[in-house]
Amino acid sequence: MTARFDELIHPSTRLAITALLAAADWVEFAYIRDELELSDSALSKQLSTLEAAGYVALERQLNGRRHRLRARLTPAGRSAFDGHVEALRQIIDSG
Amino acid sequence: MESHPVSPAEARTALDAVRRERKRVLDEVGLPAWYWWGLAIGWIVLGVIADLEHPWLTTAATLVFGAVHSTVAPRVVSGRNRTSQLSVRAELAGRHTAALVLGGLVALAGVTVVAALLLDADGARHPATIASVFVAVLILLGGPQLLLRSRAAG
Numbered sequence: 001m002t003a004r005f006d007e008l009i010h011p012s013t014r015l016a017i018t019a020l021l022a023a024a025d026w027v028e029f030a031y032i033r034d035e036l037e038l039s040d041s042a043l044s045k046q047l048s049t050l051e052a053a054g055y056v057a058l059e060r061q062l063n064g065r066r067h068r069l070r071a072r073l074t075p076a077g078r079s080a081f082d083g084h085v086e087a088l089r090q091i092i093d094s095g
Numbered sequence: 096m097e098s099h100p101v102s103p104a105e106a107r108t109a110l111d112a113v114r115r116e117r118k119r120v121l122d123e124v125g126l127p128a129w130y131w132w133g134l135a136i137g138w139i140v141l142g143v144i145a146d147l148e149h150p151w152l153t154t155a156a157t158l159v160f161g162a163v164h165s166t167v168a169p170r171v172v173s174g175r176n177r178t179s180q181l182s183v184r185a186e187l188a189g190r191h192t193a194a195l196v197l198g199g200l201v202a203l204a205g206v207t208v209v210a211a212l213l214l215d216a217d218g219a220r221h222p223a224t225i226a227s228v229f230v231a232v233l234i235l236l237g238g239p240q241l242l243l244r245s246r247a248a249g
Binding site: 005007010012015016019020022023024026027028030031035085088089091092094095 | 101113115120121181
């Protein structure tokens, strides 16, 4: 894994979101919002930023009569996240 | 001297946050509550049917139970979909969850038979029913706990 510090991922909220998504195939919007204690608008904004970077894919699923929004890391997002984690490890090791 | 975008202390804090979120997802590994309830109820129904002492009915019920379980289990027994709000990645959920659950079922079948034989020898009127209720309680109390313990040890 090539270490690459990613300025887009590093801010604490986006790091938490990507770390959550990295451990899962997909996660529902409501789960991320509730677990990270974010407002709908704050989470939407962060997910939009990650989506615009090509790191996150958003899918609308029809469940009964309700639409549910799922987020998943794209391969590019997973690669960026892994590279960022490796960069953090290297910073710690060199400190 | 090499310069980093963040200090080692900040990097450590960030890595701690990553671990915390990973653990949050890992804590979701398990089987849904309806699986354990369905298993426990099915077990009792089988016990009651066995006490009716119609071998063909017991055989048919066992086959139906097995068929239903083998249809349902592959969807949930991996432990990745305890909640409908996320799907845990396969490499995190591990392969041992399915083996643990299926191995547990075989062991519980053995416990049920042994308990029913002991109760029968003791003169109980409905040995299979009593044994299956006992095992159903074990399923409800022990199933989720077993997975929690295996996760903590893993």
